[in-house]
Amino acid sequence: MARAQFSAETSADGAFVRQPNRFTGRVTADSDSPPGGGPDARGRWPLEAGRYRLVWCQACPWAHRAAIVRGLLGLDEAIGLATVDPIRDERGWRFTLDPGGRDPVLGIAYLSEAYLATDPGYAGRVTVPALVDTLTGQVVSNDYPQLTLDLSTQWRSLHRAGAPELYPAELRVEMDALMADVHRDVNNGVYRCGFATSQAAYDEAFTALFARLDALSERLSGQRYLMGDAITEADVRLFTTLVRFDAAYHGHFKCNRHKLTELPVLWAYARDLFQTPGFGDTVNFDHIKRHYYGTHPAINPTGIVPLGPDTAGWATPHGRG
Numbered sequence: 001m002a003r004a005q006f007s008a009e010t011s012a013d014g015a016f017v018r019q020p021n022r023f024t025g026r027v028t029a030d031s032d033s034p035p036g037g038g039p040d041a042r043g044r045w046p047l048e049a050g051r052y053r054l055v056w057c058q059a060c061p062w063a064h065r066a067a068i069v070r071g072l073l074g075l076d077e078a079i080g081l082a083t084v085d086p087i088r089d090e091r092g093w094r095f096t097l098d099p100g101g102r103d104p105v106l107g108i109a110y111l112s113e114a115y116l117a118t119d120p121g122y123a124g125r126v127t128v129p130a131l132v133d134t135l136t137g138q139v140v141s142n143d144y145p146q147l148t149l150d151l152s153t154q155w156r157s158l159h160r161a162g163a164p165e166l167y168p169a170e171l172r173v174e175m176d177a178l179m180a181d182v183h184r185d186v187n188n189g190v191y192r193c194g195f196a197t198s199q200a201a202y203d204e205a206f207t208a209l210f211a212r213l214d215a216l217s218e219r220l221s222g223q224r225y226l227m228g229d230a231i232t233e234a235d236v237r238l239f240t241t242l243v244r245f246d247a248a249y250h251g252h253f254k255c256n257r258h259k260l261t262e263l264p265v266l267w268a269y270a271r272d273l274f275q276t277p278g279f280g281d282t283v284n285f286d287h288i289k290r291h292y293y294g295t296h297p298a299i300n301p302t303g304i305v306p307l308g309p310d311t312a313g314w315a316t317p318h319g320r321g
């Protein structure tokens with residue numbers, strides 16, 4: 001099998017640059033489209049239980065967010081979940097985990113088929129997460145930050161009874177600022193460390209990453225979750241990076257001032273979330289390690305996947321109740 005050669009885009013000074021998301025359709029409660037219809041003039045698809053399918057890779061932190069939020073809100077019945085193989089081949093993300101190598105609902109073998117069904121001239125990267133319309137086979141969105149916020153705010157009528165309020169209106173201004181800092185320095189910061197091609201770019205990303213983790217430790221030393229005593233989207237976004245930290249980012253991306261397990265507040269906080277239904281049960285360390293170490297030949301040319309670290313510590317008491 002020819003493996004996909006991920007080549008990160010870097011700017012002239014060696015800093016990692018992320019491509020913009022191509023498909024920014026939204027499923028909203030106020031779409032002007034009738035059930036079964038396509039996007040309205042504003043690009044808003046109708047809200048319908050059972051119509052859309054979330055394609056994720058268990059290795060991917062951006063996709064992992066969407067899977068966690070879907071589960072926490074009880075949208076499992078309303079939105080189907082399709083899981084791709086953590087290793088891409090030359091055509092990209094594959095449904096090899098499904099019988100016959102095809103997603104049983106979409107009927108496709110590669111996620112790229114859905115991208116091309118939406119835009120036959122699409123030449124960008126095919127990324128997860130992707131929300132796909134099962135009626136047309138088209139990609140509604142690969143805009144991962146908007147996708148999860150919409151699950152909270154637009155899909156409300158289909159949430160389970162007692163679902164958490166992950167994006168509370170009164171906290172949004174503070175949350176948006178916090179999530180932007182966490183995105184820049186932590187979620188994307190680990191990629192900026194790992195894919196830097198100059199010492200200066202790496203040094204800058206590394207310093208910002210650990211300064212932010214120190215600030216987050218401080219914040220979380222006085223409260224259980226990032227926004228207080230209830231889980232919000234901000235916790236989901238931080239969790240998906242923390243849970244990959246020692247398994248992938250510490251070694252593979254050279255984020256090695258400390259391991260997560262050496263940062264006592266963040267380690268207890270991450271374990272607390274891990275042990276919360278909807279978090280740890282979505283984590284697949286095998287997929288995480290095989291994806292990162294196995295598919296970035298520029299930074300791990302041998303493709304050897306480390307056997308460690310021991311993940312037994314995730315189940316130990318966190319003491320934060």
Ligand SMILES: N[C@@H](CCC(=O)N[C@@H](CS)C(=O)NCC(=O)O)C(=O)O
Pocket residue numbers: 006018019020021059060061062063125126127128129142144
């Ligand atoms: N769509 C976003 C985030 C999602 C993303 O980067 N997903 C990764 C997996 S973690 C992916 O699908 N990569 C496939 C590729 O780059 O070809 C982006 O391009 O920045």
